[in-house]
Amino acid sequence: xxxxxxxxxxxxxxxxxxxxxxxxxxxxxxxxxxxxxxxxxxxxxxxxxxxxxxxxxxxxxxxxxxxxxxxxxxxxxxxxxxxxxxxxxxxxxxxxxxxxxxxxxxxxxxxxxxxxxxxxxxxxxxxxxxxxxxxxxxxxxxxxxxxxxxxxxxxxxxxxxxxxxxxxxxxxxxxxxxxxxxxxxxxxxxxxxxxxxxxxxxxxxxxxxxxxxxxxxxxxxxxxxxxxxxxxxxxxxxxxxxxxxxxxxxxxxxxxxxxxxxxxxxxxxxxxxxxxxxxxxxxxxxxxxxxxxxxxxxxxxxxxxxxxxxxxxxxxxxxxxxxxxxxxxxxx
Amino acid sequence: xxxxxxxxxxxxxxxxxxxxxxxxxxxxxxxxxxxxxxxxxxxxxxxxxxxxxxxxxxxxxxxxxxxxxxxxxxxxxxxxxxxxxxxxxxxxxxxxxxxxxxxxxxxxxxxxxxxxxxxxxxxxxxxxxxxxxxxxxxxxxxxxxxxxxxxxxxxxxxxxxxxxxxxxxxxxxxxxxxxxxxxxxxxxxxxxxxxxxxxxxxxxxxxxxxxxxxxxxxxxxxxxxxxxxxxxxxxxxxxxxxxxxxxxxxxxxxxxxxxxxxxxxxxxxxxxxxxxxxxxxxxxxxxxxxxxxxxxxxxxxxxxxxxxxxxxxxxxxxxxxxxxxxxxxxxx
Numbered sequence: 153x154x155x156x157x158x159x160x161x162x163x164x165x166x167x168x169x170x171x172x173x174x175x176x177x178x179x180x181x182x183x184x185x186x187x188x189x190x191x192x193x194x195x196x197x198x199x200x201x202x203x204x205x206x207x208x209x210x211x212x213x214x215x216x217x218x219x220x221x222x223x224x225x226x227x228x229x230x231x232x233x234x235x236x237x238x239x240x241x242x243x244x245x246x247x248x249x250x251x252x253x254x255x256x257x258x259x260x261x262x263x264x265x266x267x268x269x270x271x272x273x274x275x276x277x278x279x280x281x282x283x284x285x286x287x288x289x290x291x292x293x294x295x296x297x298x299x300x301x302x303x304x305x306x307x308x309x310x311x312x313x314x315x316x317x318x319x320x321x322x323x324x325x326x327x328x329x330x331x332x333x334x335x336x337x338x339x340x341x342x343x344x345x346x347x348x349x350x351x352x353x354x355x356x357x358x359x360x361x362x363x364x365x366x367x368x369x370x371x372x373x374x375x376x377x378x379x380x381x382x383x384x385x386x387x388x389x390x391x392x393x394x395x396x397x398x399x400x401x402x403x404x405x406x407x408x409x410x411x412x413x414x415x416x417x418x419x420x421x422x423x424x425x426x427x428x429x430x431x432x433x434x435x436x437x438x439x440x441x442x443x444x445x446x447x448x449x450x451x452x453x454x455x456x457x458x459x460x461x462x463x464x465x466x467x468x469x470x471x472x473x474x475x476x477x478x479x480x481x482x483x484x
Numbered sequence: 485x486x487x488x489x490x491x492x493x494x495x496x497x498x499x500x501x502x503x504x505x506x507x508x509x510x511x512x513x514x515x516x517x518x519x520x521x522x523x524x525x526x527x528x529x530x531x532x533x534x535x536x537x538x539x540x541x542x543x544x545x546x547x548x549x550x551x552x553x554x555x556x557x558x559x560x561x562x563x564x565x566x567x568x569x570x571x572x573x574x575x576x577x578x579x580x581x582x583x584x585x586x587x588x589x590x591x592x593x594x595x596x597x598x599x600x601x602x603x604x605x606x607x608x609x610x611x612x613x614x615x616x617x618x619x620x621x622x623x624x625x626x627x628x629x630x631x632x633x634x635x636x637x638x639x640x641x642x643x644x645x646x647x648x649x650x651x652x653x654x655x656x657x658x659x660x661x662x663x664x665x666x667x668x669x670x671x672x673x674x675x676x677x678x679x680x681x682x683x684x685x686x687x688x689x690x691x692x693x694x695x696x697x698x699x700x701x702x703x704x705x706x707x708x709x710x711x712x713x714x715x716x717x718x719x720x721x722x723x724x725x726x727x728x729x730x731x732x733x734x735x736x737x738x739x740x741x742x743x744x745x746x747x748x749x750x751x752x753x754x755x756x757x758x759x760x761x762x763x764x765x766x767x768x769x770x771x772x773x774x775x776x777x778x779x780x781x782x783x784x785x786x787x788x789x790x791x792x793x794x795x796x797x798x799x800x801x802x803x804x805x806x807x808x809x810x811x812x813x814x815x816x
Binding site (some may be wrong): 153155156157158163166167168170173174175189208209212233239240270342344345347361362381383384385387389415417418419420421422423424425426427428430437440445446447450452453455457465477480482484 | 715719750751752753
């Protein structure tokens with residue numbers, strides 16, 4: 153492990169400090185909890201507040217998506233570990249505006265437990281209504297949709313939820329639109345090289361020099377198979393086959409494409425992957441409305457990437473078109 | 485080498501194709517040359533055009549900085565190799581608006597030769613006036629300023645040049661402001677792990693598992709010394725000592741801080757580094773006006789980072805405050 157850090161026990165607090173220093177006009181620490189961050193920019197029409205969160209190590213997720221047009225606050229967990237209910241409740245208390253709070257997080261056992269507990273606490277102790285959308289876009293993680301993990305597609309759910317909130321909708325309508333975004337979104341990931349956990353120095357998974365893992369999760373969870381390293385074209389073909397066989401994306405549909413790097417994969421490679429995705433979509437006569445290519449939800453210095461499609465209707469298109477102004481995601 | 489590519493000979497053309505697919509509203513290929521890209525967004529007050537360029541492998545540099553408020557066009561070289569004069573001339577011909585073209589590029593022998601030749605060609609053949617600013621912010625690369633390499637600080641020179649052009653200034657004034665930005669900017673880099681050249685599979689440098697290189701260049705050029713891996717705090721102290729001993733940054737000065745990842749260093753680490761930079765600046769009573777933290781000018785999947793300071797006066801502050809809208813750099 154070769155990391156530019158200080159004491160491994162301090163990485164979360166230090167990264168948060170460095171983050172707050174970088175973007176003082178966007179974000180502040182909660183008065184109620186050290187691991188709760190609160191956005192400073194909020195659309196004047198917004199009623200419902202959006203709360204996101206999860207484990208650390210995915211930077212710029214999740215704290216990078218607090219800002220105008222996206223989330224109002226974030227609860228920050230340890231590396232690859234859910235935040236406890238206490239910071240989630242703290243964020244909820246600070247961001248709510250008497251119109252309810254939508255929680256958006258990924259489908260992981262720890263997050264489910266902690267966000268559900270926080271939701272009960274805030275409803276009982278603080279009389280704040282909450283609703284929830286759980287990201288589960290990773291087609292490789294399970295056959296049953298309800299059992300699937302959330303990976304990079306969550307970014308698009310934040311975007312939809314944030315836009316719907318900025319449109320001034322109530323809690324149930326914001327939840328419905330965010331859920332629609334999630335339901336229309338499918339992803340698949342590839343692992344090339346592991347990341348190393350700061351406190352143990354252990355790799356997140358093992359692969360030989362000539363191997364890749366198809367369907368890898370964002371924390372190094374095993375995928376569908378380990379194979380020898382393939383070309384970008386062959387790899388994307390396998391990924392797109394798995395995404396397209398979900399039967400969501402049809403000829404003449406318009407989609408958002410998201411090519412997400414896990415950390416150590418070069419941007420050169422991500423753009424080559426984007427080209428391969430585009431060729432397959434053109435063959436299928438599926439239209440790309442918008443592409444996002446970059447490191448949006450990473451796994452520290454893991455090598456690999458994911459491909460995500462979100463099918464658009466008029467509602468989701470208006471959400472994608474809505475401007476956002478976050479430290480790590482700006483759409484003019 | 486573990487890269488998600490197709491034929492190594494095709495990486496530049498394929499990355500450009502994937503890039504153009506991602507941002508059709510921002511950028512197009514030149515009608516005159518395959519390796520020349522032209523921006524589609526231009527401030528209505530802009531007279532002077534800005535041309536940037538250099539070798540590939542630094543994505544999102546340099547093509548990511550074509551857009552409103554930054555560059556009007558980019559000449560794209562092979563991996564870590566300057567573009568030839570032909571695409572530079574092609575970009576110049578397409579972007580000029582009868583008020584001259586400013587070339588901004590890094591201080592490398594190949595770039596100097598090719599941009600100078602292109603400048604002569606366009607002045608003689610096309611009667612287009614050009615001016616030049618050469619980035620040389622890397623304090624570790626030579627004692628004499630004129631001999632120093634340009635590294636991540638070039639981003640801030642593009643920002644200053646682009647803003648000055650948007651203000652409607654003439655060529656000499658745009659050049660003067662961009663040169664001021666360069667003169668007020670110093671950087672230093674650290675290498676942790678090499679990148680691999682697609683066509684040879686060879687690493688850009690060799691380091692042991694417990695080693696780092698202080699003062700490393702953006703193509704793996706040797707730095708000041710190889711040492712055992714140090715903490716973020718100790719490493720940043722060495723870098724900041726070298727930057728501050730240039731005697732540019734004094735108590736009460738305002739600066740821009742740029743923490744640039746080289747590719748495979750996690751964003752978590754970059755924010756911890758930002759915290760360490762900030763602590764030293766606070767000790768010296770130097771004020772951070774703005775921080776940029778991210779992967780702005782990379783070296784494919786190289787591990788490492790650089791720290792850059794730019795001292796601000798009122799002119800440069802107005803340039804930093806000016807909005808930009810590029811695919812990979814947006815400032816609202």
